[in-house]
Amino acid sequence: EDGYNLWLRYKRIDNNNLLLTSYRKTITAIQIKGHSPTMEAVRKELELGLNGLLDTHIPTKDTTTNTLIAGTREALNLEDKPTGPEGFLIISKVINGKHYTIITANTETGVLYGAFHFLRLIQTHQPIENLHITSSPRVKLRLLNHWDNLNRYVERGYAGISIWNWHTLPDYIDDRYIDYARANASIGINGAVLNNVNANATILTGPYLQKVAALANILRPYGIKVYLSARFSAPMEIGHLKTADPLNDTVRQWWQAKAKEIYQLIPDFGGFLVKANSEGQPGPQNYGRTHADGANMLAEAVAPFGGIIIWRAFVYDPQANDRFKQAYNEFTPLDGKFRKNVLVQVKNGPIDFQPREPFSPLFGAMPQTPLMMEFQLTQEYLGQGTHLVYEAPLFKEVLDADTYAKGPNSTIAKVIDGSLYDHTLSGIAGVSNIGNERNWTGHLFGQANWYALGRLAWDHTLSSEQIATEWIGQTFSNDPAVVTSIKQIMLASREAVVNYMTPLGLHHIMGNGHHYGPAPWSNKAPRPDWDPIYYHKADAKGIGFDRTATGTNALQQYQPAVRQLYADSNTCSDQYLLWFHHVSWQHKMHSGRTLWNELCHKYQEGVDTVSAMQHKWEQLKGYIDPERFHQVQMLLAIQHKEAIWWRNVCLLYFQTFSGMPFPANYEQPDHTLEYYQQQHFPYAPGN
Numbered sequence: 001e002d003g004y005n006l007w008l009r010y011k012r013i014d015n016n017n018l019l020l021t022s023y024r025k026t027i028t029a030i031q032i033k034g035h036s037p038t039m040e041a042v043r044k045e046l047e048l049g050l051n052g053l054l055d056t057h058i059p060t061k062d063t064t065t066n067t068l069i070a071g072t073r074e075a076l077n078l079e080d081k082p083t084g085p086e087g088f089l090i091i092s093k094v095i096n097g098k099h100y101t102i103i104t105a106n107t108e109t110g111v112l113y114g115a116f117h118f119l120r121l122i123q124t125h126q127p128i129e130n131l132h133i134t135s136s137p138r139v140k141l142r143l144l145n146h147w148d149n150l151n152r153y154v155e156r157g158y159a160g161i162s163i164w165n166w167h168t169l170p171d172y173i174d175d176r177y178i179d180y181a182r183a184n185a186s187i188g189i190n191g192a193v194l195n196n197v198n199a200n201a202t203i204l205t206g207p208y209l210q211k212v213a214a215l216a217n218i219l220r221p222y223g224i225k226v227y228l229s230a231r232f233s234a235p236m237e238i239g240h241l242k243t244a245d246p247l248n249d250t251v252r253q254w255w256q257a258k259a260k261e262i263y264q265l266i267p268d269f270g271g272f273l274v275k276a277n278s279e280g281q282p283g284p285q286n287y288g289r290t291h292a293d294g295a296n297m298l299a300e301a302v303a304p305f306g307g308i309i310i311w312r313a314f315v316y317d318p319q320a321n322d323r324f325k326q327a328y329n330e331f332t333p334l335d336g337k338f339r340k341n342v343l344v345q346v347k348n349g350p351i352d353f354q355p356r357e358p359f360s361p362l363f364g365a366m367p368q369t370p371l372m373m374e375f376q377l378t379q380e381y382l383g384q385g386t387h388l389v390y391e392a393p394l395f396k397e398v399l400d401a402d403t404y405a406k407g408p409n410s411t412i413a414k415v416i417d418g419s420l421y422d423h424t425l426s427g428i429a430g431v432s433n434i435g436n437e438r439n440w441t442g443h444l445f446g447q448a449n450w451y452a453l454g455r456l457a458w459d460h461t462l463s464s465e466q467i468a469t470e471w472i473g474q475t476f477s478n479d480p481a482v483v484t485s486i487k488q489i490m491l492a493s494r495e496a497v498v499n500y501m502t503p504l505g506l507h508h509i510m511g512n513g514h515h516y517g518p519a520p521w522s523n524k525a526p527r528p529d530w531d532p533i534y535y536h537k538a539d540a541k542g543i544g545f546d547r548t549a550t551g552t553n554a555l556q557q558y559q560p561a562v563r564q565l566y567a568d569s570n571t572c573s574d575q576y577l578l579w580f581h582h583v584s585w586q587h588k589m590h591s592g593r594t595l596w597n598e599l600c601h602k603y604q605e606g607v608d609t610v611s612a613m614q615h616k617w618e619q620l621k622g623y624i625d626p627e628r629f630h631q632v633q634m635l636l637a638i639q640h641k642e643a644i645w646w647r648n649v650c651l652l653y654f655q656t657f658s659g660m661p662f663p664a665n666y667e668q669p670d671h672t673l674e675y676y677q678q679q680h681f682p683y684a685p686g687n
């Protein structure tokens with residue numbers, strides 16, 4: 001058990017012979033209608049899954065009773081109607097006295113999704129006798145964004161090097177590519193952006209497009225389209241033009257020809273993802289043009305082939321007084337100016353994937369533009385490869401937040417799924433945490449974040465707890481005691497990381513460059529908006545970033561009802577306090593403690609939660625295979641050590657401003673601030 005099989009382990013139903021017997025009775029044969037690559041994938045998965053789970057050989061044969069039948073509605077000649085191009089229907093039926101379980105859909109991809117869902121029911125010990133399940137995705141584009149470079153270095157990757165071996169492609173097809181496709185299809189992911197948003201134009205050259213086409217051929221049967229990050233200056237770098245100005249005719253023609261070349265190789269190519277005029281990447285603003293000019297030029301090139309442009313709104317300017325406001329300021333004036341096949345992809349928060357951020361004010365502020373959500377699965381700011389942090393609660397917090405854009409209940413989920421403003425295009429992306437490590441994500445529990453992204457993109461009404469229960473059942477065990485304990489660990493973990501890193505609304509106080517560990521004193525980055533001191537603004541009076549009317553007034557970017565939640569430091573919830581206010585050290589918190597004491601309390605609470613997580617894990621010894629048990633055990637020990645490090649560093653540093661003592665009932669730092677400031681991490685990933 002090294003974690004390679006993810007949540008698709010298909011081990012014999014354990015500890016429940018009654019259930020096993022009943023499953024074996026309900027499914028005695030499998031019948032697959034069709035021989036296309038997708039239907040072959042359905043057949044292989046059902047055989048693999050059922051033979052494993054039921055620990056028997058289930059024959060593939062023609063209609064007998066208790067047969068599982070999978071096929072499109074057309075192939076089965078059914079009256080029952082599944083919904084949409086990707087939805088499925090699983091139904092138990094008696095025909096001429098014989099019992100059938102039928103998995104059907106309008107398309108073969110839908111059948112594949114249904115097959116995975118059916119297997120999930122068995123993997124999580126659900127009844128399969130009287131089924132009538134219809135399901136279809138709420139969001140259209142459900143994507144992984146790989147930040148993978150062509151040399152296989154993964155930007156912000158903590159799980160080895162890239163799974164894409166560009167050197168041996170297109171001729172060598174690693175089995176892992178197929179398992180990647182299976183895993184994604186099992187959770188409904190239907191697109192993969194293969195390369196880093198800090199893009200290298202070489203990916204768009206002929207030889208690399210052959211490699212991309214080889215991957216597209218592997219992923220296609222699993223309903224997954226490939227997309228590429230496009231470097232805006234590619235016409236100059238690989239096309240040898242003098243400009244990349246989006247309004248220049250030669251440039252436009254270059255992109256049109258490039259799109260044509262790609263679609264000849266990959267007829268179902270998804271489209272381009274673009275990071276432009278952000279962190280040094282080239283873009284239309286280099287030519288005095290707008291993001292819309294840039295996006296539309298590319299949109300025009302891929303439109304004849306049904307392609308899509310995903311244009312990122314991750315922009316900020318070192319000259320501005322508040323990075324928070326930049327994306328809103330640049331993008332809201334462009335609402336209504338993008339072509340129909342453009343989505344604007346917005347990170348969940350206004351800064352950068354911090355443990356907790358208020359939602360980006362762009363959500364709800366661009367009614368005429370489909371906005372796509374960007375979450376980060378790779379834990380750049382959440383303990384990287386060693387911390388157990390289950391992110392579903394973070395995703396849900398954002399999706400459930402109310403923008404009030406069209407009155408109450410204008411949730412971000414509704415902005416994203418297109419229902420609030422009636423958009424047909426909709427999308428959610430997760431910055432991938434996958435690498436070539438045996439268990440894919442480095443930390444076993446990173447798998448849960450990949451899983452949760454897919455499940456929430458399919459159905460954002462699922463709860464974090466439901467998703468955790470499913471994942472644990474498939475990944476570890478359905479033993480209620482095991483499920484309960486692991487769930488407690490997972491559900492506590494997000495708040496823990498907030499508390500031991502950035503409680504009460506602190507943000508962006510990590511080490512510069514590699515982003516590993518705390519460095520709240522840092523003030524020497526190449527630009528001020530990369531420095532922690534820009535964000536916490538600690539001084540003798542207090543701490544926090546005043547974003548109210550007396551400060552940068554970023555709050556103004558929200559609807560009045562949201563503004564009201566945060567505007568007053570006495571009523572603003574503790575979670576967001578220092579996001580919006582510079583508050584005195586003596587400020588009375590909701591708990592009755594002073595701000596300083598509350599800060600000490602929260603940092604300690606974060607550390608204590610990790611201790612509790614460790615303790616719970618220890619109790620699972622013997623219930624989980626030794627290999628995976630030990631891996632997680634070792635990582636939890638690192639997490640505990642690092643939680644203490646965060647607490648000590650941050651409190652010692654902020655104490656230099658507050659001048660107040662640590663309350664005696666908490667653990668006291670074991671080193672001086674100077675000791676911590678002398679630590680360097682020259683080989684931390686990302687350096």
Ligand code: BDP
Binds near residue numbers: 314
């Ligand atoms: C930041 C990462 C950087 C990415 C950037 C982005 O530190 O490596 O390139 O996001 O999203 O958080 O483009």
